[in-house]
Amino acid sequence: MRKVIYSMLISLDGYVESPGGDISWTAPDDEVHAFINDMSRDISGALYGRRLYENMSAFWPTADARADAPAIEVDFARIWRAMPKYVFSSTLDKVDWNSTLVTGDVETEVRALKARGDGYLEVGGATLAHSLLRLGLVDELRIFIHPLLAGRGKPFFPELDALVRTRLIETRAFASGIVYLRYGVESGR
Numbered sequence: 001m002r003k004v005i006y007s008m009l010i011s012l013d014g015y016v017e018s019p020g021g022d023i024s025w026t027a028p029d030d031e032v033h034a035f036i037n038d039m040s041r042d043i044s045g046a047l048y049g050r051r052l053y054e055n056m057s058a059f060w061p062t063a064d065a066r067a068d069a070p071a072i073e074v075d076f077a078r079i080w081r082a083m084p085k086y087v088f089s090s091t092l093d094k095v096d097w098n099s100t101l102v103t104g105d106v107e108t109e110v111r112a113l114k115a116r117g118d119g120y121l122e123v124g125g126a127t128l129a130h131s132l133l134r135l136g137l138v139d140e141l142r143i144f145i146h147p148l149l150a151g152r153g154k155p156f157f158p159e160l161d162a163l164v165r166t167r168l169i170e171t172r173a174f175a176s177g178i179v180y181l182r183y184g185v186e187s188g189r
Helices: 028-038 049-059 060-065 071-082 106-116 126-134
Strands: 005-012 015-017 043-049 085-088 099-102 118-124 140-145 166-173 178-184
Touching: 005 106, 005 166, 028 140, 043 049, 043 106, 043 126, 049 060, 049 085, 049 166, 060 140, 085 106, 099 126, 106 118, 106 126
Parallel strands: 005 118, 005 140, 043 085, 043 118, 085 099
Antiparallel strands: 005 015, 140 178, 166 178
16 A cells, blocks of 8 residues: 655745745755655655646746756656656646546545555645645655744644654754654554
8 A cells, every 4th residue: 555645845833835825945955856856756646736736837847858957857857757646626627747637535536546556645735735634644744844934824734633643764964954854654533
C-alpha cells in the first residue's frame, strides 16, 4: 500500500504562505532543491488541488526549455513531467502534463490510490492536505522550516478534532538555516 506524505516549505511559525498568497520566500536554495529533487524521484504520484496544479503547470512543464535554466530546475522539471499527478477539482474541465482529473469523493479516491501499489503519494497544497489530515490519510510529514517568521498567512497544519501522534524519522540542517524534519504519523482517524 502506498503512503501519503505531506511535504512543504514553511516558516518557523508554521505558515506555507504569507497573506495575499505570497510564497516567494519559500524558494529553496540549490542545496535544498537538490535534496527535494532526490526525494521527488521516489514519489509515485502527486495529489494536487486546483490552485497548486495551476501554479505548478504554469512553470514546470517548460522550465527546462529556457536557455538560462539552472541545472537544478532542469532536473526537477523532468522529474515533475514524468510523475503521475492526480488533480482534485470540481471546477476544472481538463488537466495536462501526465495528470488525471479527480472529481469524486476525496476520501474514497485517495484510499483507492493508496491501495494501488507501493511507494509514496505526495500531497501538495495545504487545503487538500488539511482535508487528508482530518481524514487520517496522511502517513508522513516532511517539513522544510525556513528561519523566518511570516506572522500570519495560510498555516501548514489545520485545526484538528483529536491529537495526532507522530514519531521522528529523520532530520537534516542545511547551510541556509533551513531544517528538514520527517515524521511518521502514528495515529489518526
